Amino acid sequence: MRMRMLLASALLVLGGCGDDDAEGDGGEDNTTDHRSNVTGAYDSTGTLSASLNGQTENAELEDTVRISAASGSKSALSIRSQSVTCAQDLRATMTGENTFSVSEGSCEVFIEENNCTANLSVTSGRGSRATNGPLQLTLEGKFTLTCFPLPVVGDFTLLLTGTRTGAESLPDVEALRLHVTRP
Numbered sequence: 001m002r003m004r005m006l007l008a009s010a011l012l013v014l015g016g017c018g019d020d021d022a023e024g025d026g027g028e029d030n031t032t033d034h035r036s037n038v039t040g041a042y043d044s045t046g047t048l049s050a051s052l053n054g055q056t057e058n059a060e061l062e063d064t065v066r067i068s069a070a071s072g073s074k075s076a077l078s079i080r081s082q083s084v085t086c087a088q089d090l091r092a093t094m095t096g097e098n099t100f101s102v103s104e105g106s107c108e109v110f111i112e113e114n115n116c117t118a119n120l121s122v123t124s125g126r127g128s129r130a131t132n133g134p135l136q137l138t139l140e141g142k143f144t145l146t147c148f149p150l151p152v153v154g155d156f157t158l159l160l161t162g163t164r165t166g167a168e169s170l171p172d173v174e175a176l177r178l179h180v181t182r183p
Contacts, residue, residue, distance in 0.1 A: 033074040034097045041066045042135045042162025052154035065162055099128040102139060116147030135162035
């Protein structure tokens with residue numbers, strides 16, 4: 001039961017993680033802009049695996065993920081979950097015509113119903129979208145949940161597959177649409 005609560009709390013933090021690093025150096029960027037190959041809104045499903053004290057729990061989830069072009073360079077991306085947002089989005093960089101690498105970032109959220117503070121720290125990630133195909137997104141990192149006398153720390157892996165909805169942008173809405181089920 002405790003592991004399920006930790007897993008659900010880690011899912012709530014997932015939404016928008018990021019850092020304040022500025023992208024680009026202000027110089028001219030002569031690369032081709034391929035961001036439109038991956039930008040858009042995606043109805044996504046996937047699995048979150050959380051490991052804690054040698055135990056791994058898996059949870060299925062649904063969310064809408066929005067990827068948009070970010071300022072700074074022709075390869076900068078911003079990734080946001082519609083379900084939960086933090087002060088900063090995750091940042092990513094195009095690595096090919098249809099592929100990108102997710103930068104490190106973290107997000108802290110207070111979970112009122114559990115009186116907990118959860119921190120999700122993304123240490124690596126990658127994504128791709130074949131022409132007219134689904135989005136594939138993988139995020140890995142560590143989570144810290146503080147609602148007990150001592151913080152609980154574990155590792156997570158998130159695997160998402162999403163279908164482009166056609167919406168290039170979504171309004172900034174915090175609609176809690178996160179659905180977690182135990183397989």
